[in-house]
Amino acid sequence: MTSDIGAILAIANRDFVKLLRDPMRIVTSFVFPIFFVGLLGGSLQANLGDSVGYNFLTFTFTGIIAQTLFQSSAQGLISLVDDRESDFSQEMFVSPVSRYSIIFGKILGETLVALVQGLAIVLFGLVIGVPITLPILVALIPASLAACLLGGAFGVLILANLGSRRAAEQVFTFIFFPQFFLAGVFSPIQVLPWYLEIPSRLSPLRYAVDLMRNVFYAGSPEYPKVVLASPAFNLAIMAALFTGFMVVGTFLFVRGERNR
């Protein structure tokens, strides 16, 4: 087991090093979320902010940061498919390291990559005047980590049976787009008709977003209007989902590799 820790760190480190060697990737990964927060949050705040009774910019910002971390980490796991296409995965899968450790190493690596992106969004938030105090900043760290890990495990589950990068990207678009709305990334979901309430509760992203809002709105008068559930509840659901996704995803992925 001690040797597996070294292997997990080596696998995670590899993905992180690859990000650092590709500055274009860092730059492009900032653009999308920054557009979202700036354009969407700004325009919604200007037009609807007063009528909903809370700051829409912060609301959108918290949604986007959770969504970006979750999605970036999940999509980062496509590198697992890349590794297979470039034949590098063979090197990992013939080693004596546990298959769960290999997958966890990949999730951890993509988590680190996503966190760099998260950091940029937080800096941008500070610039445009999102109220981020020191206690929020501290609480942001575990909440971000949880969002990334859950996203990564979710990614493994989705990718387990997909053969190519192309297929993976198509499926990801299809799976993430509805979650933007179901998880309440930039639209309030306090009240939903039953046929949306069910899929919303099934959306893993919902819990990552809500945990993030817990961090930002804790102790504020808007808290009950914005937050859906307690941080403990969100964390418990996320931990359970992470474990389930990770175990089932790894099993399916390994089975797909070996049983041809």
Add this chain to the structure above:
Amino acid sequence: MIEVRDLVKRYRKAEVNAVDSISFAVSPGEFFVLLGPNGAGKTTTISILTTTLSPSSGAVRIAGHDIVQDSSAVRRNVGIIFQKPSLDQNLTAEENVRFHALLYGLYPWRPSYRLMPRDYRERVNELAEVLGIQKEMFKPIKTFSGGMKRKLEIVRSLIHRPRVLFLDEPTTGLDPEARRGLWEYLGEMRKRSGTTTFLTTHYLEEAEDADTVCVLNKGRIVSYGTPAAVKSDLVEDYLVFDAEDRAALALELQQLAISSVPFEGGQTKVPLHPGRTAHQILRSIHTPLTVIQTHTPTLEDAYLEILGREAGATE
């Protein structure tokens, strides 16, 4: 060191077996070559032996460990050079080696080369010296030639001191000069480390140095033995016999003055000559037989035979 018994692999949705009930054994320190044309089942066999593919049936033990029950122990004891290079192009040579060393738990993880244990750094320097790439060790793999990448992979796969080294068509895609260089290097490595080596190839000349050659065609073993025996084998017709009472069969053949040689799995092979047909031999045997097979060279065999002749002619 390697024991394979009745190994079968049929891919999902395939109509025929990619590997069709093959059996063989490799002793410690042996240089074993699995020879065959493309699509013979060589890569399938090596993938199963190295635990990256599940067998359909049959039993395989490597260094005493079952490949299905005890795959982790098997992985610890083998090194593999894949048909397609499996180096990370974005990492440096040293980073690729370090990644491997960490996967096999040889050293604790440290964030950079400088912080790695002294023992590791010395090892890397040693390897770089052997390959003559002291300068390039810290450059991305992208800048390396095909032959150099292959050598680096061999060095990398030996770093955890495997008991068996598997090489799947290691010279494919290399120019003749790089091929020769790699070949010489491999021979030297083998002599120095004494590692049991299992190599697949479709070049007959690469089987010349082997202790044992096993020729595979359409998933079946068509010839098995020393390179010399295999070469003569490819052009002859023969019968394969097996009996419940092998001793009686051997004795009877001896009495009838029918020359026979041992075949894979304890069976008996009887070469056919123009003067003696399969029918005549069968009529003269009284020992109850459990296996009767006739072997006639097929087109594929002839192709191999020609390849063999060309290799012989250039020497």
